[in-house]
Amino acid sequence: MTRVVVEVAVPEALGYQVVVGRDLGSSIGEVVSSSRRVALIYPPDLAFKAAKLAGALADLVEITLIPVPDAEQQKTAVVAATCWEALGTAGFTRTDTIVGIGGGATTDLAGFVAATWLRGVRIVHVPTTLLAMVDASIGGKAGINTAAGKNLVGAFHPPSAVFCDLDSLATLPKADLVAGLAEVVKVGFTHDSKILSLIESDPKLAADPNGPVLVELIERSITVKASVVGADLRELLPGGREILNYGHTLGHAIERLENYGWRHGEAVSVGLVFAAELGRAAGHLSDATVDRHRSILQSLSLPTTYPGARWLDLLQAMQLDKKKRGDVLRFVVIDDVCKPRVLAGVDPEVLAAAYAEVSI
Numbered sequence: 001m002t003r004v005v006v007e008v009a010v011p012e013a014l015g016y017q018v019v020v021g022r023d024l025g026s027s028i029g030e031v032v033s034s035s036r037r038v039a040l041i042y043p044p045d046l047a048f049k050a051a052k053l054a055g056a057l058a059d060l061v062e063i064t065l066i067p068v069p070d071a072e073q074q075k076t077a078v079v080a081a082t083c084w085e086a087l088g089t090a091g092f093t094r095t096d097t098i099v100g101i102g103g104g105a106t107t108d109l110a111g112f113v114a115a116t117w118l119r120g121v122r123i124v125h126v127p128t129t130l131l132a133m134v135d136a137s138i139g140g141k142a143g144i145n146t147a148a149g150k151n152l153v154g155a156f157h158p159p160s161a162v163f164c165d166l167d168s169l170a171t172l173p174k175a176d177l178v179a180g181l182a183e184v185v186k187v188g189f190t191h192d193s194k195i196l197s198l199i200e201s202d203p204k205l206a207a208d209p210n211g212p213v214l215v216e217l218i219e220r221s222i223t224v225k226a227s228v229v230g231a232d233l234r235e236l237l238p239g240g241r242e243i244l245n246y247g248h249t250l251g252h253a254i255e256r257l258e259n260y261g262w263r264h265g266e267a268v269s270v271g272l273v274f275a276a277e278l279g280r281a282a283g284h285l286s287d288a289t290v291d292r293h294r295s296i297l298q299s300l301s302l303p304t305t306y307p308g309a310r311w312l313d314l315l316q317a318m319q320l321d322k323k324k325r326g327d328v329l330r331f332v333v334i335d336d337v338c339k340p341r342v343l344a345g346v347d348p349e350v351l352a353a354a355y356a357e358v359s360i
Contacts, residue, residue: 001027002219006138006226008158008233015230018138018162018222020215024126025056028099031124031161032061035097037090039064041083041110042101043074046128049168050101053126061097064090072260074109075144077153083113097122097160103129103176104136104264108151111142115157122160128168130180130214131265134187134221137162139229139241149320150252150260156234164218169209178207179265181300182247184221186272189293190246190332190340191224196296203299242323243340246332247272250355253317254306269302270358278354279333282343289337308359311352 001021008015019027032038038061042050047067054063066086068074087098098121100110107125114123125137143154169177181199188195198213199206205213225244232240251271255262276293279285294304306314323330323342329351330344 004219004222004226006158007230008140014158014160016159016161018164018226020133020164020166020219020222022165022167024163024165025053028053028124028126028161028163029057029060032057032097032099032122035061035095035122037062037064037092037096039066039083039087039090039092039096039098040101041066041068041098041106041113043068043070043103043106045070046102049128053099053101062090064092068106068109071103071105072145072150075105075151077144077146079109080113080116080144083109084117087113087117092117092121094118094121097124099124099126100137101126101128102132103127104132107132107137108141108143108154111140111157111159112144112154115142115155120157123157125159125162127162127164129172130169130177130218131183132180133164133218134180135183135225135244137164138222138225140233145260149256149317151322152320158233164222166209166215166218169214172209174207176263177209178300178302179263179269181207181217182265182269182272182297182302184217185296185300185302186244186246186268187221187224188296189272189334189337190243191228191338192220193337195220196292196337199296199300203296207300239341242342243332245323246334246340247275249318249321249323249329249331250274250314252321253314256317257310257313266303269297270304270306272297273304274354274358275331275333277357278331278343278346278351279335281350281354282333282346284333284335286336289334305358305360308356311355311359314355315351 004018127137140158143151235241251268254267
């Protein structure tokens with residue numbers, strides 16, 4: 001069992017632990033035992049895991065089970081309202097706790113429900129996908145989608161704890177596991193080059209849910225995010241937390257155009273190559289580093305291209321990116337490995353040229 005502490009540099013927010021290990025039921029019980037009531041929010045395919053955790057906690061707290069739809073379908077105002085009604089029926093107070101069990105969509109939703117119920121109750125995340133373990137469950141960003149775009153309604157609401165159960169990775173569909181590695185690769189290019197070396201040494205081992213390499217990749221990614229989030233919880237510092245959005249500006253636009261039919265990591269994978277090409281087009285990133293983006297992502301069987309005919313649609317979708325300031329689009333790029341920065345006010349022709357390199 002590994003524990004990574006997130007020290008939050010905001011007076012009104014408390015630090016918390018991210019626990020990586022196996023058979024974590026008793027540890028979760030220790031965290032929620034001070035509550036009278038605990039609500040478990042989970043998608044249909046994790047009903048068995050929710051029931052198991054409910055059984056482990058039954059002698060400590062009153063349990064409310066709140067099943068929600070699968071994947072991005074749960075991240076709506078309608079589903080959030082259903083959760084609020086369940087909490088009201090159960091008599092939830094500010095001293096009670098919500099537990100989100102599932103992938104990134106579930107931790108986003110559960111965090112948002114916790115942030116908004118009574119203006120904030122405790123949230124504990126139990127991520128069951130690689131993506132959620134290394135990214136979505138850590139950092140306190142919670143949100144739901146609207147017709148205008150992804151995560152446009154939300155809050156910063158740090159969890160009381162995060163429990164990454166490695167046993168759940170063994171039953172994760174291969175495509176979901178691989179998609180989660182895109183977020184790991186992102187961290188490798190922005191903050192930790194050892195991640196890239198580990199993947200390049202043996203991509204198959206990097207994607208082995210039962211092997212030690214993936215555990216190290218998870219722990220390294222969590223350590224980076226804990227450090228960045230702790231220093232800049234609300235994404236206010238220049239060159240702070242927003243750097244973790246490397247590859248996400250185009251990635252989120254692809255997700256929206258595909259009506260969330262693409263996995264988040266698949267869209268981010270294309271976004272990473274686009275960001276690399278943008279760095280090169282702006283005259284900063286070397287050919288070798290751009291090629292390294294493609295080779296690593298392709299070695300993991302992640303996509304690196306998208307239809308050229310969709311460029312204008314993508315450009316329109318990016319206008320609602322959260323990093324935008326006024327009418328100015330801003331992109332996270334790197335000048336070299338582990339040298340990230342923000343590029344603002346890019347010439348439209350440069351953007352189009354960069355996209356031409358990822359289009360098919």
